[in-house]
Amino acid sequence: MAILETSETVLRIILGTVGVAIFGILFGLLYKGIDRKISAHMQGRIGPPIIQPFRDVKKLFVKENIVPENAIPWIFNLVPLLGLAATISILIYLPIGGLSPIMSWGGDLILILYLLIFPSLALVIGGFSSGSPYAIVGAQREMATMIAYEFPLAIIIISLAWKLTQMGSENVFALSTIVGNPIWNNITGPLGFIGFAILLLILVIVTPAELSKIPFDAPEAETEIAGGLLVEYSGRNLAMFYLTDAVKTVVMASIIVVLFFPYNLSNLPLLGLESGSYLAYAADIIFYLLKVFLVILFSVTLIRVAIARLKIDQIVYTYWIPLTLLSLVGLIFIMWDGFIMNVLGLA
Amino acid sequence: MIYNIPYIAVAALVLIGLYALVFKRNLIKLVIGVVLIESGVNLFLIILGYREESIAPIYTSSPGGVMSFPVPQALTLTSIVIGVAVIALMLSLVIHIYRHYGTLDVRKVRRLKE
Amino acid sequence: MFTVETGSGFWNPIIWAIAIFVAFLLIYILRSFGKKEYKKDTEQIKSFLSGNPEYEKEKMHVKASNLYWGFTTSLKGLYTILRRMHTGNTSDYVLWFVIILAIFLLIEVL
Missing domain, CATH: 1.20.5 (Single alpha-helices involved in coiled-coils or other helix-helix interfaces)
Known part of the structure; x- marks a missing residue:
């Protein structure tokens, strides 16, 4: 009956959201701790223990929640909740741990691209409602960074979808289609391989700008504008923004893993695992967590300890001129891939 | 050839109006340029409706024969009235500018830019 | 559905x-x-200025056009040319109209 099916779907959504919320928060804070430990060792110091972010959140809950006199109270208190809720709601569309997503027919990649704007927008609105000139400058810088990095991101998503359309799939933006046809199986020559490698490199460079990490850290610059957007936030609202940052790291790394490396360990015949058993699920999840850790290592930690902070006009220049041209070059290589191979007679 | 003279007149009107609009600095002269262009366009509309050897399109006590096309003549009346409204508004704005700036030179009324 | x-x-x-x-x-x-209350009406609720002197609100306000500084400074070559082209004078804009219209008609005829 339709009522039974609808209620089963609704129950699945509710339990799934609670499940991915717990997963996102726990593993987000864990990866944040690992990232801090590794970057500390790279800089020659010891660094905090790995569970330090949990202690940070616990301490932030004990602090007072100050609303400044120049702020608008209802926006100031509402916006951190919306940012974190929207970030959690992305996770139900992604295939986490190699399993199929909770709602595989409810959303596609375009929806995820839109929902990724929400946490940054929540930060911007929070900054504008804080009533301090430092916060206004930080919010304007965050808006400019958002405008800058959306351009290469859109080109990457469109080139992947174009390649899948050329292969003849339908529903190219649906995540089940993208996971079902890994793109490294679709290339026919070295030109396509170079094209996809360029796109992967640009997506790895777009990730720190989405997460507001150094070197694209201008909105939250601690040394220049005294904390930037978050200068007036304290206590439990700051804990919400901290958690938003942690969960968004997991979301961005999951998107990179899903788009470029959607392989499952239990499909390898040499491990001898029969599909559907608990051991296969456990192996898939551990492999997925390892992949996410590697992506976070390369895109957040390594770039963070190597490069200093860029100014906002340097950020806009970096994303609009060199990276956009490079991604267009990658798209052209992908388009010429099959054609060149046919011409050279090697297809 | 004689039937082309009104078209040449239209072209002359529009060109003189454009010259006044582009190269003159006094605000009143710019308004006169706009009026000239509008007059040229209205004349063009009426000229398009002319047929050879035709009479005015009026039915009462007409001598009979081919009548020229009446629809553009009606539309041109509407266009003339619209032109009157636009010119009235432009001139009132020019009066306000003169009251505030004391001058009508286009290069001097620049307070909005800086 | x-x-x-x-x-x-x-x-x-x-x-x-x-x-x-x-x-x-x-x-x-x-x-x-978390904790909801804070001490109102004390020094806590003033904005954080990190030691800078505090003026009245009109002088401390950051203009919204500050957002465009990042874009105009990074694409400086394009914007100096564009700013010189925009004089604010209606006659110059009509001149651009006529020039582009002439180019279109030439392309049409040839």
Whole structure:
């Protein structure tokens, strides 16, 4: 009956959201701790223990929640909740741990691209409602960074979808289609391989700008504008923004893993695992967590300890001129891939 | 050839109006340029409706024969009235500018830019 | 029933609405473990200025056009040319009209 099916779907959504919320928060804070430990060792110091972010959140809950006199109270208190809720709601569309997503027919990649704007927008609105000139400058810088990095991101998503359309799939933006046809199986020559490698490199460079990490850290610059957007936030609202940052790291790394490396360990015949058993699920999840850790290592930690902070006009220049041209070059290589191979007679 | 003279007149009107609009600095002269262009366009509309050897399109006590096309003549009346409204508004704005700036030179009324 | 199907993807807004409602409730409950009160009417609620002198509000306001500084400084070559072209004078804009119209007519004829 339709009522039974609808209620089963609704129950699945509710339990799934609670499940991915717990997963996102726990593993987000864990990866944040690992990232801090590794970057500390790279800089020659010891660094905090790995569970330090949990202690940070616990301490932030004990602090007072100050609303400044120049702020608008209802926006100031509402916006951190919306940012974190929207970030959690992305996770139900992604295939986490190699399993199929909770709602595989409810959303596609375009929806995820839109929902990724929400946490940054929540930060911007929070900054504008804080009533301090430092916060206004930080919010304007965050808006400019958002405008800058959306351009290469859109080109990457469109080139992947174009390649899948050329292969003849339908529903190219649906995540089940993208996971079902890994793109490294679709290339026919070295030109396509170079094209996809360029796109992967640009997506790895777009990730720190989405997460507001150094070197694209201008909105939250601690040394220049005294904390930037978050200068007036304290206590439990700051804990919400901290958690938003942690969960968004997991979301961005999951998107990179899903788009470029959607392989499952239990499909390898040499491990001898029969599909559907608990051991296969456990192996898939551990492999997925390892992949996410590697992506976070390369895109957040390594770039963070190597490069200093860029100014906002340097950020806009970096994303609009060199990276956009490079991604267009990658798209052209992908388009010429099959054609060149046919011409050279090697297809 | 004689039937082309009104078209040449239209072209002359529009060109003189454009010259006044582009190269003159006094605000009143710019308004006169706009009026000239509008007059040229209205004349063009009426000229398009002319047929050879035709009479005015009026039915009462007409001598009979081919009548020229009446629809553009009606539309041109509407266009003339619209032109009157636009010119009235432009001139009132020019009066306000003169009251505030004391001058009508286009290069001097620049307070909005800086 | 409520699903939007474009040619290459699909989206169901009701599912997302339920998901974000549940997430919002969860986060609200999580946030209520924190502390709500603060000392009002003390020094705490003033804006943080890190030692700079405080003027009245009109002089301390950051203009909204400050947002464009990043874009205009990074694409400086383009914007100096454009700023010189925009004089604010109607006659110059009509001159640009006529020049471009002449180019179009030339391309049409040839």
